[in-house]
Amino acid sequence: MADKPMAQQAAQAVPSGGAVRRASLSVHIMRFRELGLLGFVVLLALLVQWRNPSFLTLENINDLLRNAAILSILALGMMLVIVTRGIDLSIGATLALSGMITALTVSANPGMHPMAALLLGTAIGLACGSLLGWFVARLGILPIIATLGMMNVFRGLTFTISGGKWVSAHQMPDSFTGIATGSILGINTLIFIAIVAYAVFHYFVNHTRTGRQIYAVGSNPEAAVISGIPKERLLWLVYAIMGALSGLCGVLWVAKFASAQGDTAMGYELTVIAACVLGGVSIAGGVGKVSGVLVGSLLIGMLNNALPLLNVSPFWQTAIQGGIILLAVLANVWVKRSVDRNHLLRRRI
Amino acid sequence: MAEFVLELNGITKTFPGVKALDNVHFRLKPGEIHALMGENGAGKSTFIKIITGVYRPDEGDMLVNGRKVELKGPRHAAELGIAAIYQHVTCYPDLTVTENIFMGHERVEKGTRRLLWKEMHEEAQRLLDELGADFHSRMTMGALSVAQQQIVEIAKALSANAKIIIMDEPTAALTVRECEQLYAITERLRAGGASIIFISHRFEDMYRLADNVTVFRDGKYIGTWGVHDISNKDLIVAMVGREVTQLFPKKETQIGDEVLRVEGLGATGYFADINFSVRRGEIVGLTGLVGSGRSEVCQAIFGIGPRDRGKIYVEGREASIRRPADAMALGIGYLPEDRQKQGLILNWEIAGNITLPALRRLARMGWIRRKAEWSVAKMLAEKLGVKATGIFDLVGSLSGGNQQKVVVAKLLTSELKVLILDEPTKGVDVGAKSAIYEIIGELAAQGYGILLVSSEMPEVIGLSDRIVVMREGRITAILDRSEATQETILEAAMDDSTRETGASA
Numbered sequence: 001m002a003d004k005p006m007a008q009q010a011a012q013a014v015p016s017g018g019a020v021r022r023a024s025l026s027v028h029i030m031r032f033r034e035l036g037l038l039g040f041v042v043l044l045a046l047l048v049q050w051r052n053p054s055f056l057t058l059e060n061i062n063d064l065l066r067n068a069a070i071l072s073i074l075a076l077g078m079m080l081v082i083v084t085r086g087i088d089l090s091i092g093a094t095l096a097l098s099g100m101i102t103a104l105t106v107s108a109n110p111g112m113h114p115m116a117a118l119l120l121g122t123a124i125g126l127a128c129g130s131l132l133g134w135f136v137a138r139l140g141i142l143p144i145i146a147t148l149g150m151m152n153v154f155r156g157l158t159f160t161i162s163g164g165k166w167v168s169a170h171q172m173p174d175s176f177t178g179i180a181t182g183s184i185l186g187i188n189t190l191i192f193i194a195i196v197a198y199a200v201f202h203y204f205v206n207h208t209r210t211g212r213q214i215y216a217v218g219s220n221p222e223a224a225v226i227s228g229i230p231k232e233r234l235l236w237l238v239y240a241i242m243g244a245l246s247g248l249c250g251v252l253w254v255a256k257f258a259s260a261q262g263d264t265a266m267g268y269e270l271t272v273i274a275a276c277v278l279g280g281v282s283i284a285g286g287v288g289k290v291s292g293v294l295v296g297s298l299l300i301g302m303l304n305n306a307l308p309l310l311n312v313s314p315f316w317q318t319a320i321q322g323g324i325i326l327l328a329v330l331a332n333v334w335v336k337r338s339v340d341r342n343h344l345l346r347r348r349i
Numbered sequence: 350m351a352e353f354v355l356e357l358n359g360i361t362k363t364f365p366g367v368k369a370l371d372n373v374h375f376r377l378k379p380g381e382i383h384a385l386m387g388e389n390g391a392g393k394s395t396f397i398k399i400i401t402g403v404y405r406p407d408e409g410d411m412l413v414n415g416r417k418v419e420l421k422g423p424r425h426a427a428e429l430g431i432a433a434i435y436q437h438v439t440c441y442p443d444l445t446v447t448e449n450i451f452m453g454h455e456r457v458e459k460g461t462r463r464l465l466w467k468e469m470h471e472e473a474q475r476l477l478d479e480l481g482a483d484f485h486s487r488m489t490m491g492a493l494s495v496a497q498q499q500i501v502e503i504a505k506a507l508s509a510n511a512k513i514i515i516m517d518e519p520t521a522a523l524t525v526r527e528c529e530q531l532y533a534i535t536e537r538l539r540a541g542g543a544s545i546i547f548i549s550h551r552f553e554d555m556y557r558l559a560d561n562v563t564v565f566r567d568g569k570y571i572g573t574w575g576v577h578d579i580s581n582k583d584l585i586v587a588m589v590g591r592e593v594t595q596l597f598p599k600k601e602t603q604i605g606d607e608v609l610r611v612e613g614l615g616a617t618g619y620f621a622d623i624n625f626s627v628r629r630g631e632i633v634g635l636t637g638l639v640g641s642g643r644s645e646v647c648q649a650i651f652g653i654g655p656r657d658r659g660k661i662y663v664e665g666r667e668a669s670i671r672r673p674a675d676a677m678a679l680g681i682g683y684l685p686e687d688r689q690k691q692g693l694i695l696n697w698e699i700a701g702n703i704t705l706p707a708l709r710r711l712a713r714m715g716w717i718r719r720k721a722e723w724s725v726a727k728m729l730a731e732k733l734g735v736k737a738t739g740i741f742d743l744v745g746s747l748s749g750g751n752q753q754k755v756v757v758a759k760l761l762t763s764e765l766k767v768l769i770l771d772e773p774t775k776g777v778d779v780g781a782k783s784a785i786y787e788i789i790g791e792l793a794a795q796g797y798g799i800l801l802v803s804s805e806m807p808e809v810i811g812l813s814d815r816i817v818v819m820r821e822g823r824i825t826a827i828l829d830r831s832e833a834t835q836e837t838i839l840e841a842a843m844d845d846s847t848r849e850t851g852a853s854a
Contacts, residue, residue: 208465209455216441216452225438226403227453228424286443 037280037295040328048306054308062188066180068301069190070249070256074268075083075275075293076201077242080275083218084238085285086143086200087267090132091246093154096264098124098250100158103167103260110173115175128154128244133236151269159262169258180256190252199280202290214238219286274325275300299328338342353417354379354544355431355513356401359410362395368434369395370406371670373570375563377513382535383745384559384576387588388748388778392568393548398746399513402426402434402547413513425569427453429715432511434502434519442491447473449490476504480534495529496527503534514538515546516647520554525806525839526638532557534734550778552581555816565587589780604814605629606680608798609681609767614659619645620822623659627767632789634813635802637842644686646771649684650800664766677706682771684756686802688749692756695745699737700726702744702755707762731760750781757788768792769800774808786812806835818842 048055069332074091081088105120106112128150135146156254169177186193205211217224217231224231254260279296281288307317356376362370370392370738377383387393400411402420410417413429420426439448447466450473456465473486484501490501497521506514516535520528535558539545545560555562555576562579564571564587565840571587579587607628614623620642627633637643648654650661652670660669663679670676673683685691694700703726704711725738733754737747744755753773760768769788774782783800789812793799803809809816816833818826818841827839 007794207466209462209464211458212444212448212455212464213452215444216448219441219443220439223441226423226433226439227403228402228422228427229453282443286441 022246036331037278037299037328038294040331041295044299044302046308048302048310052309055306060305060309062191064301064305065191066188066195066256067304068128068196068297069194070252071189071272071275071301072194072294072297073245073252074249074272075199075279075297076197076273076290077245078269078276078281079288079293080205080214080238080289081143081286082273082283084235084283085214085218085221086238087134087142087147087273087283088239088242089144089147090128090131090151090154091242091272092233092265093151093158094125094128094243094246094270095250095253095268096163096260096262096266097128097154098122098247099254099264100162100167100250100260100262102251103172104161105174106173107167107171112173112176114179118179118248122248125247125250126240126244130236130249132243133239134180136231136239139234155262155266158264161249162260162262164262165180166262167254167260172255172258177255177258180252190256193248193252198294200291205290210234210237215286236252256332271300273286278325278328300325304335353377353412354414356412356415357400358410358412360396360399360406361405362399362404369568370399370410371568371718373565373568375655377544377546377574378560379544380539380542381560382539382547382558382564384555385546385548385565386550386555386562386584387565387571388599388632390714391565391588393565394517395568396565397433397435397517397546397548400426400513400515401431420461424453427509427511428570430510430512431515432506433515433517434499435517438491440498440501442489443829444490445486445488445489446477446484446488446501449501450476450486450508452505454509472508473484473504476507477665479502480504481530494548496523496530499523499531500534504751507538507749511543512790513544513546515548516626517548518550520549520551523702525804525842528554528626532836552584552615553719560650577802585779588778590602599644602630602794603796604631605796608663609650610662610665612644612662613647614649614656614661616645616649616655616797619655620649621658622627622821625817625824625827627800629796629798630811631814632799632801634802634809634816635800636816636838637819638804638810643819644771646737646819647683647802651681653683658762670742677763677765680764682760682763682765682768684768684770686771686775688752688756692759693702693744693752696743697800698741698743699730699747699755700740703729703740704762725762726758729761730755732761734784748778748781750777750784753777753781753785754788757785765797767798767800769802771802773801774803774805806838809838809842812836 019340029247051332054060066274074095077092078088101124102117102121106269108119117328120123132146132150135141135150136143182189187195213224213229214234216227216229217234250264275296276288276293277283277296278299279288279292279294281293281296300321303321307320308314312320352377354767357373357375358481360370360373360375361368373392373395373396375385385393385396387506395404402423402425405420411420413431414416418429420429441452444452445468451469454471457463458465470486477484477486477500478499480503482497482504484497493501502670519531523531532554535545535547547554559576561573562576562584563573564584566588571658575583589747605628607626610626612624614619625633635643635646644778645654650670651658652672652675658686661670663681668675668679670681672680677684689695694705700723704722707725708717708722711718711725723740723839730737730740735747735754735758744752747755757773773789774785777785786808789799789801801809810833812831816826816828816830816838817824818828818838820842826837828837828841
C-alpha cells in the first residue's frame with residue numbers, strides 16, 4: 001500500500017485545523033540577521049565615504065574586491081568545516097606550501113600555462129586537505145589538534161622545500177603574475193574566480209544532497225549516523241574541499257603579491273575564521289549561509305581598505321578591526337534578543 | 350504474505366563487559382501494535398538499534414516478511430521499510446522541518462540530481478496537514494516543541510513509506526492531550542497497513558494501543574502475552590522480577606506551619622497571578638499540560654527563571670530571591686527536570702556529585718576534607734538506597750532511577766525546608782519509581798514542604814495533599830486530596846478547544 005492512504009487516515013484522527021500559522025518567526029529572525037549585518041556594512045561605507053570621498057570610486061571598489069577575493073574564497077571552505085563542528089587552522093600553511101611549490105615549478109619552467117599552475121596548486125592543496133580529512137574522519141583526531149599539528153608540518157615543509165629563500169617577482173614569468181592582474185569578461189581574474197566559487201558553492205550547499213547532508217552532520221552527528229548518512233566520508237570531503245581551496249588561493253596569493261615566502265599567510269586562518277563568524281556561521285555547527293560568509297568577508301575586506309584611507313595609524317588598524325568585529329557580533333546578538341523579547345510580549349497568558 | 354512481517358530469533362549482542370541482549374526473540378504480525386516493555390537497561394534500545402541496522406547482532410537471525418536478511422546498515426533497514434522514532438528525538442535542530450522529513454531519502458531531479466525543494470516542501474506540508482500539525486514545513490526544527498517534533502518524526506516515517514515503525518517511548522515527554530493525539534495517529538497508521546512496535550513505561554499506552562506485549566528483563570526475553578491475558582500485577586513481576594507491593598505509600602504526616610507562599614507572581618510571556626502556599630510536611634502537586642508554565646514558576650521561585658511581578662514569602666517573611674544561591678540560603682532546594690543535563694556530572698563519581706553543593710561546609714581553609722566528604726556521601730547514598738558497588742562508581746554508569754536518587758541526595762546535603770521536585774520520575778522505570786515515591790513520602794514525614802511538579806496524573810493524585818492546576822500561565826484550580834480525580838484535574842488543565850480532543854477518548 002502506498003503511503004498516501006495511510007497518511008490520509010491518520011489525518012482524520014485529529015481535527016486538521018492546523019496549518020493556519022504560515023509564516024514562521026524564526027525564518028524572519030534568520031533573514032533579519034543578515035540584513036542587520038548588511039546594514040552595518042552600508043553604514044560603515046557611508047561613514048568612510050563622508051570622511052574620504054575617494055572610497056566609493058570604481059577604482060577603489062575594484063581594489064577592495066580584488067583584495068577581499070582570496071579571503072572570501074577561503075571563507076567558503078572554512079564555512080563548511082565549521083558547519084560540521086570542526087575548525088581548520090592549517091589553511092595558512094597549506095596556502096604557503098602550495099604557493100611555494102607552484103612558484104618554484106613556474107620559475108623552473110617559465111613556459112608553463114597559468115591554468116596548469118592553478119591546477120597544480122589546487123592539487124597540492126587537495127592532497128594536504130585529504131590527509132587532514134583522513135586524520136579527522138578516519139582516525140577521529142579532534143580537528144583543532146589535527147589541524148594544529150599539520151599546520152606546523154606544512155609550514156616546515158614550505159621552509160624545507162624553499163631552503164628558506166624567497167621566490168621573487170623577477171623569477172616569475174609575466175603569464176603567471178598575470179593571473180592576478182588579468183581579466184576575464186572585463187572582470188579581474190581574482191574577482192571572477194571568487195564569483196564562480198560563490199555560484200558553485202551556493203548551488204552545492206542548497207541544491208545537492210551532499211551539501212545538505214553536511215549540514216545534517218553538523219546539526220546532530222549522532223542522528224546523522226542513525227539515519228545512514230555517511231558521516232566519515234562527508235567530514236573527509238569537507239577538509240578536502242578546504243584544502244583544495246587553500247591550494248588554489250596559494251597560487252592566487254603568490255601571483256598577486258609576486259612573491260612566495262616561507263611565512264606567506266602566517267596566521268591568516270584566523271582572519272578567515274573571523275569572516276565566517278561575522279557572517280553568522282555558528283561555531284556550534286549546523287548553521288552558516290553562503291550569503292552570510294560573503295558579507296562577512298566583504299566587511300573585513302572593507303576594514304582593510306578603509307582604515308588606511310582614513311589615515312588611521314597602522315599600529316591602531318588591527319585593534320580597530322578587532323573592535324569593529326566584536327561590535328558587529330554584539331549587534332547581531334542584541335537584535336536577536338530584542339526580537340525574542342518582542343515575541344514573548346506578544347504571547348497571550 | 351508471511352505470517353510475520355518481522356521475526357527475530359535468538360538475537361545476542363555483547364558489548365565490552367556487558368551482554369546487552371541474550372538470546373532474545375520477537376515476532377511482529379502484520380497490522381499489529383506490539384508493546385515492548387521492560388525496565389531501563391533491559392536491552393530495549395539495543396534491540397531497536399539491531400532492527401534498524403545501527404548495530405549488528407553477534408548471533409541470531411532476522412526475518413523481514415519471512416525472508417532472512419542481514420542488515421548492512423541503517424540505510425538498508427530503511428530500504429526494507431523499517432523506520433524508528435527514537436526516545437530522544439533524533440532531529441536536526443538547525444534544519445527546516447522539510448529537510449528533517451526527507452533526510453536520507455531526498456527527492457532529486459533525474460540526471461542533474463538537483464534537490465527538488467518545491468516538491469519536498471509541498472509534500473512535507475501535505476503530510477503535516479494530514480497529521481493535524483499546526484506548524485509550517487519551512488520552520489526550523491529547533492523552534493518546535495517536543496510534541497511537534499514527534500509529529501515531524503512520524504511524517505518522516507510516512508514519507509519513507511515505512512511498513513514497520515518502531516516508536517521508542519514516544520509518550521515520555523508528552524502531556525495527556527498530546528498523548529491522545531499520538532494514540533489516534535498511531536491507530537490510523539495501523540489501519541493504513543503499518544505494523545508498529547511501541548515501547549513505553551506507561552501501562553496506559555499499552556492498554557490503549559497494543560494487541561500484544563513482549564517483556565525483556567536484563568537483556569533476556571521473558572515472554573509475550575495478549576494485552577488482556579495478563580494482569581497488571583503479573584506484568585510488573587515480569588518486568589521487575591519481583592512484586593512491587595504498593596505504588597503510592599502514603600505516610601501519615603503532621604502538616605504544620607506555612608513554609609512557602611507566593612503572591613501574584615508573574616513573568617512576562619510565561620505566567621501571571623500565581624498564588625499558592627506550601628506547609629511543613631505537605632506535598633503540593635503542581636500540574637498542567639506541558640507549556641502551561643509549571644516549570645517556569647518553579648524556576649522563578651528558585652531564582653533561575655525570569656520573574657517581574659509578585660512576592661515570595663519563606664516562613665512568613667518576604668524573601669528576595671535573585672539567584673539560586675539566595676533560594677538555597679533561605680532553605681529552598683530544586684530538583685531539575687533534566688537530571689542528566691542540569692542535575693548531575695555524569696563522569697564524576699557518586700560521592701563528588703552528592704557533596705558538590707556542600708563543598709564550602711566540607712572544606713577547611715580551602716582544602717576539602719576528603720574523609721568528611723566521603724562519610725556524608727556514604728550516609729546519604731545509603732539513606733536513599735542508591736544501588737551501586739560503592740560511592741566511587743561513576744554516576745553515568747547508574748540506571749535512571751539511581752541517578753535520580755543521587756540528585757535527591759545532593760539536595761539533602763543542605764539544611765532545607767522546601768523541596769521543589771520537577772518531574773522526579775521522568776524516564777524512570779516502575780521499580781525505581783516506587784522507591785522514589787517512598788523517598789518523597791518520607792521526606793514529607795520529616796517535615797519538608799514539598800512542591801511536586803509532574804505531568805503524570807496518577808503520581809500527582811497519589812502523592813499530593815493538595816493539587817494546583819495551571820493552564821496557559823495561570824492557576825485554574827487548587828484541589829484538595831479528596832476532590833482530586835483524573836477528570837477534575839483534566840477539566841482545569843484544558844481549555845474548551847483542547848478538551849474536545851483530549852477528553853473525548
